[in-house]
Amino acid sequence: MAPRSPRSGVALGVCGGIMKLLFLTLAASTWTHTTYAEGLMTDDDYMEMTAGPYFLSVGTRNITTPVGQTAYLHCRVAQLGDFAQVSWIRKRDLHVMSSGVVVFASDQRFQVIHPDKSENWTLQIKYAQLRDAGVYECQVNTEPKMFISYVLSVVESRATIVGPEYVKAGSTINLTCIINQLNMQGLVYWYHNRDILDYEGTVRISTRENHEGTVSHLTIKEATPKDSGNYTC
Template identity: 50%
Template sequence: MGINGQQNNGMSDWPYFEPNVPRNVTTAIGQTAFLHCRVYQRSDKEVSWMRKRDMHILSAGISTYTSDLRFQVIHPDKSENWTLQIKSPQLRDSGIYECQVSTEPKMSLNYTLNVVESRARIQGPSDIYLKTGSLLVLTCVMSQGPHDLGTVAWYRDNQAVVTSPRNENDIDAEPRITVETEWSDALTSRLRITYAKTSDSGNYSCVPTVAQRSSVNVHIINGEHPAAMQHGNTAVGAPTPGAYLLLVLILGQFR
């Protein structure tokens, strides 16, 4: 067995790495990362982890040699697995980590950790103006980071959006408020509100489990004049000239 973990003839009892494990790992900020190192026929040899950018030994056996408590080695009893766990990883944790076995010469295997800042994005403008009775569709897309973004929640003014149950007396009727989440090239979540009411106005946020939230302001207008525009139960101030022009153009479509 050479130092890269490949088996040599005549040395069948020499330690060797399991090659079929992910060695290029991507995770989002705050999402626990795992680097899996599997060593067979280890005998009395010690497995350790090192961070390449500063040559810092993070662990030897199951003992950690860093004051950063986010780093921990997971090694079930009598297992070949020596997993480096990194809790709440940050961008600065990106880089190469090395799994080592204390043979002579030393064996090692490199792992690349990519920590990315995953963000949600609600498509469209940051301020949305609609007339009462309209259909409101908010589409939130998360395309950065790993494909393990957990779940997505929607909030209006920091209160969870409650979807409408189906009408048992009319099974063909669609619920007024629905949320649909699906995978394509990205994680997409759609909030649909039919027959929008002035009470639906507010600040809407798409909040993924492990990505930064995205927010938009929704204004449901009762009537055709800006003075009638409501924000929740509180009247908002007069719109800016640009917003006023946008409002006039939108309302003109309903005449």
């Protein structure tokens, strides 16, 4: 911490908070129009070819979530009928995590979210940890079996703050937080001492991605002595 002038200066302490996150990477799934066992087809394709279950698109399966937060693996199945079941499988040990909404995992962080009459069968992992890394499959017990795969990669991210340690009262504070991971927009927060900073008044926060990862800029105009303290992202 730089020395503080009681009359005309604002002393800043900056610390790069360690940010932990999950990185879910999409596993490649191959399919053809003559194989129903795996992959995704368009709704029209399947409606023409089968009256049985088929997977609906869930958009991206490349999901990022911080360690300690909740991860969601979304699986949507149409025309499931009265007899087919949706299951989640952890590939590393072939452990059946769930069948329908019944969860077999002893770890209570795992749950299946399935609203009544919904096509969604979402595997929810609360308080995601490094040990949760691996391949997960959403399966339907048709003959042959249908499935889509997800790869859950867990990494730890670090944040570094760049900026001055001392500015004059009345000037502008400019601090930059560099995070070595992408897809962090909406997940970056700035703190002054223990208080979260809001996007209001003289405070401006902007977050974007570049070749370094995710970059967040904090600007505080017309700084006063009360703006002295530690800043964390």
